[in-house]
Amino acid sequence: MQIITTGITAELVRGALELEQTDRGLLPHRLPAWARAQVPDPQLLMAESQPSGVRLAFRTAATAIELDTLPTKRVYVGAPPRPDGIYDLVVDGRLVDQGSVPQGRAVVIDMTTGSFEQREGEPGTLTFDGLSPEPKDVEIWLPHSETTELVELRTDAPVEPLPGRGRPVWLHHGSSISAGSEAGSPTTTWPARAATLGGVDLVSLGFGGSALLDPFVARTMRDTPADLISIKMGINIVNADVMRKRAFTAGMHGFLDTVRDGHPDTPLLVVSPIWCGLHEATPGPLLPDTSGMKDGQLRFASTGDPAEVPFGKLTLQVIRAELARIVEQRAATDPHLHYLDGLTLYGEADAAELPLPDDLHPDAATHLRIGERFAASFKPGGSLGPA
Template identity: 70%
Template sequence: MPTTHDWITTLITRDLLRGALDVERTEHGVLPHRLPARARAQNTDGQLAMAESQPSGVRLAVRTRATALELDTLPTKRAYVGAPPRPDGVYDLLVDGRPAGRGSVAGGNTLTIDMTTGTAAVEPGPVGTLRFDALPEGTKDIEIWLPHNETTELVALRTDAPVEPAPDPGRRIWLHHGSSISHGSDAASPATTWPALAAFLGGVELVNLGLGGSALLDAFTARALRDTPADLISLKIGINIVNQDVMRLRAFTPAVHGFLDTIREGHPTTPLLVVSPILCPIHEDTPGPSAPDFSSLAEGRLGFRATGDPAERASGKLTLNVIRDELARIVAQRAADDPNLHHLDGRDLYGEADFAELPLPDDLHPDAATHRRMGERFAKLVFTDRGAFTG
C-alpha cells in the first residue's frame, strides 16, 4: 500500500478525458462540460445548465502500471424539498474495458431544489476522495466513468505509478442526443445507462449529449452536434417537447427539419438515426405539461402526472403518439434525398409489454433493469445486420 510520499500527482487535462465537449478551469480543478462554451453562453435555463454539467458518458481514460489510485473531486449533489435523500453519485471503474469496481464520493456541494416554488439554493461543501486499490499488475488501460447525475469538478489524480492518456481505441464515435432517459435518469451507474450499455455492445465510443429535461430542439444544441466529430449520430426526440409543453405541431415540424438541417451542415453523409419516444402512458394521448405528483412522497418516491387535456390535440398540442407519427413522416420525406437518414420507433426499445413487466417507477423514467433492456435492444436493432449503424 503506497504511503503519502509514494503518490504521483498528475494534472488533469482535457487529453485525459473522453466524452466531454469542453473543459472549464475552476477554482478547484477542472469541470467537464457536455456543451461547448458558445452554446452555454446562449442558454438561460438553469435546468439545462445543470444537466450539461453532469458528466453522463464522460470518463477519465489513462494507461498506467499503477495498482492504486485516488481521485479528488468536488461533487454537487441534488436534494429536493420534501423528497427522500438521494444516494451519492456512482463512479464506475473499467480496466481494459471490463468492469472492475465502483465507488462514491462523500461531501461536496448540495443543490437544494424546491419543486413547488421553482427555487434552488447551493450550500458549499468539502472535496472528497475516490480510491481504488489492488488494481491488476502490469500496463493497463483504466477508465473511470464519472457520475452521470452529479456535477463533478475534478481536483486531483494520484497514482503509485506514472499515467499517460489512454491511446485512441480506434472505434467509431457515436454521438447521441436525448432527454433525461438518455442522460441516464434512474440508471444504476454511469456505465450502465442505456446509451453506455449500447455503446459497449456495439463496440463504439460514446459521446452522450442526453440532457435531462432539455431535449427541446434548441438551435445551439444542433450546432454543437454539427461541430462535434462523429461517425454515427442518433437523436431521441419527443418526451421533453411534450412534458414541458414548449410548442405546438405547427412549430414542431419546422423545428425538427431545422435541427436536422443544421446537423447535416457538418455531417452531410453520416448515418443519422431519429428515435421517437419510448412508451410513457401518462403522455401517450394526453398533452403536457407534466407536474410532480406529491401524493407519492409518503411512499418514498416522487411521481409525475400529465396535466393537459386530450381534447387540446385538435388545436395542435402535442402528445407522444402525435410526435411519433410526425417524426416517422418527416424521416420518410427526407430519406428520399438522404439515404443515410433512418428512423426507429422508441416503443421497439420499451413498449406496452415492457411496461407491464417493468413499469416506470415515477411514471416518466425507466429503472436500472429497463436501462439494461433498452441498451441491449438498441444494440441489436441498430448495430447488427441491417441496422442503421451496421458496419
C-alpha cells in the same frame, strides 16, 4: 510506495465537449460556453454539467488509484437524501469496482416553486486499490447524474493518455432518459450499455428536461466530430408543452438541417419516444406529484386536454407519427437518414413487466433492456452499423 500526481488534462477526459478551469480543478461540460450562455436556465445548466458518459481514460500499471473530486449533490425539499453518485472503474473493458464521494456541494431544488439554491462544500477522495500490476487500460466513469469537478489524480505508477483504439465515435442527443435518469451506474445507462455492446465511443448529449429542439444543441452537434449520430426526441417536447405540431415539424426539420450542415453523409438515426402512459394520448404540461416525497416517492401527472390534440397539441402518439413522416420524406434525398420507433426499445408490454417507477423514467433493469435492444443498430446491416 511512490505516489505520482498527474495533472488532469483534456487528453485524459473523454465524453466532454469542454473543460472549465475552476478554482478547484476542471469541470467537464457537455455543452460549450457559448451555448450555455444562450439559455442560462438552471435546469439546463445542471443537466449539461452532470457528466453522463464522461470518463477519465488512461493507461497505467498502477495498483492503486486516488481521484479527488468535488461533487454537487441534488437535494429535493421535503424528500429524503438521494444516494451518492457512483463512479465505475473499468479495466481493459471490464467493470471491476465502484465507489462514491460523499462530500461535496449541494443544489437544493424545490419542486413546488422550481427554485434552485446552491450550498458550498468540500472535495472528497475516491480510492481504488488492489489492482493488478500489469499495464492496463483504465476508465473511471463519472456519476451520470452528479455534477463533478475533477481536482487531482494520484497513482503508484505513471499514467499516460489512453491511445485511440479505432472505435467509431457515437454522438447521441436526448432527454433525461438518455442521460441516465434512474440507471444503476454510469456504465449502465442505456446509451453507455449500447455503446459497450456496439463497440463504439459514446459522446452523450442527454439533458434532463432539455431535449427541446434547441438550435444551440443542433449547432453543437454540427460542430462535434462524430462517425455515428442519433437524436431521440419527443418526451420533453410533450411534457414541457413548449410547442404545437406546426412548430414541432418546422423545428425538427431545422434541427436536422443544422446537424447535416456539419455531417452531410454521417449515418443519422432519429429515435421516437419510448412508451410513457402519461403522454401516449394526453398532452402536457407535466406536473410533479409531490404528495409522496417525504417517503422518497416522486411521481408525475399529465395535465393537458386530449380534446386539444386535433388543434395541434402534441402527444407521444402524434410525435411518433410525425417523426416517421419527416424521416421518410427526407430519406428520399438523404440515404444515410433512418428512423427507429421508440416502442421497439420499450413498449406497452415492457411497461406491464417493468413499469416506470415514477411513471416517467425507466429503472435500472429497463435501462439495460433498452441499451441491449438499441445495440442492434450498431450491428452489420443496422442503421448505425457497417454497410
